[in-house]
Amino acid sequence: MNRRFWGGVEIKREFEKSGLLLLIITLFGSALNYLFQILSGRLLSVSDYGSLTVLFSVIAIAVVPASTFSMYVSRNMTMYRMNPTESGRTLLRRAYIGIALFSILVAVLGVCFSPALTGYLGIPDWIDSVYTFLLIAILVALSILTGVLQGSKRFLALGIASLVLPLTKMISLVGIRLMGSEHGFAIVFLTMIAGNALVFLATVPYLRRSIRSENPDGKTNDTNAESGLPLSRAGSLRFIVIAALTGLLLAYMTNMDSILVKRFFTPEEAGQYSAAMMFGRVLLYIPSALVLVMFPMIAEASARDGRTLRTYFKTVSYSLILMAAAFLFFLLLSTPLIQFLYGARYSEAPIYILWSMLNILPISILTINMNYELARGKPIVLFILMTVFGVCDMVYAFFFHQTINQILQGMFAINMICLLCSTGYIVLREKRAQVQYLQQK
DSSP: OOOEEETTEEESSHHHHHHHHHHHHHHHHHHHHHHHHHHHHHHSOHHHHHHHHHHHHHHHHHTHHHHHHHHHHHHHHHHHHHSOBHHHHHHHHHHHHHHHHHHHHHHHHHHHHHHHHHHHHTOSOTHHHHHHHHHHHHHHHHHHHHHHHHHTTOHHHHHHHHTHHHHHHHHHHHHHHHHOGGGHHHHHHHHHHHHHHHHHHHHHHHHHHTTSOOSTTSOOBSSOOSOOOOOSHHHHHHHHHHHHHHHHHHHHHHHHHHHHHHHHSOHHHHHHHHHHHHHHHHHHHHHHHHHHHHHHHHHHHHHHTOOOHHHHHHHHHHHHHHHHHHHHHHHHTHHHHHHHHHOGGGTTTHHHHHHHHHHHHHHHHHHHHHHHHHHHTOOHHHHHHHHHHHHHHHHHHHHOOSSHHHHHHHHHHHHHHHHHHHHHHHHHHHHHHHHHHHHHO
16 A cells, blocks of 8 residues: 655545545536536526526625635634644634524525615516525535535545535426426525525534544543644634635636626627636636645644645646646637537637636636645735735736737736745745754754
8 A cells, every 4th residue: 555654644645535536526516517507598588597697696706705714614623633622622613603693694684685686786586686695694604514524634525515506506407497487596596595404404413523522532632732723713803804805816816807808898709708718717626626635734734743835736736737638628629619518609719718728827826825825824925915916917907908818918927927926935935934843853
């Protein structure tokens, strides 16, 4: 059996096995989401399909806090698993209660503001917005589960939990087919709400067990070793705020190209680019799956001996190799794939595919850097860098937007500089920390 020792800890190729598992599950879930987009467009009317797409965009933006809560729980669950102190258990219990209360607040505020949001978005029935916010509230509550599973390194269960949303989407299509498209919105959202609510209720006993002591004698330690737990409320709040802002920045940088194209070009050109953009987005699935494995490993290594660069470089290396293979595949087959998936109306889309994918590459590695820094609990510098270069993207696009590819080329160059700066900072800081660690020994 192939065994390797990293920093005195035996690892049986855990990263490779878990990373491949989550990558397969993530790609399967993404394929279901993509299939749902195509089939729902055929089953629903054009106007209903447009409204559904807008509401899903609202969900995508609104669940950014859920991702932040999930990372917070994951990091602290990792620390608690390594050192099950009474203070750590109290912190996790408070996190569970706080996130659950926040999800209830989201549901209440969503119901109150649904009529206003419905009018702003031009959606016929305000009850559809109510469904949307109820689903968002449940997804926020489920961030507790995903955080615990990730922090406990239960990657198979984490992957299965991530499939609940796309699977309930597909099940809703069966309901639309049987009951008719006039009930399409209600069927889609109620199916997703019911499926995710059942998953949350079914996992409540597991979540309760997750904060029990892991010591053999069943006792907890009151001493807190150098576990990296942000035990103070101020430390917890600071981590959550920075993680949320960094996540929003990354979402902004990821989706900014489509926003700018919509702003500066005709609806026809924006539609052509939207088809090409889907190929670039596929590249993001690869690092997004691998960082789920990397995050608890980095948090664990950070608390143990600080040797985190090896796992970081493995994540970056595997991501680049897999993204390069996907890049070549889509580049070579772009024209027939566009014709097969979208039809002859999108014949101009292939001219944007090259730079759409190139623009995603630095953002993909920035995703890894962001999760690495959050796992280490040191995201401030990366947050500042992403803010500065995100503004540079906007300024560049404002002055230079003669063609879509011109915008993409400028954003690629700017984001690549941001990536090099952040990667250089991470490597130099960790190398310096290792030297200091060895000198102290």
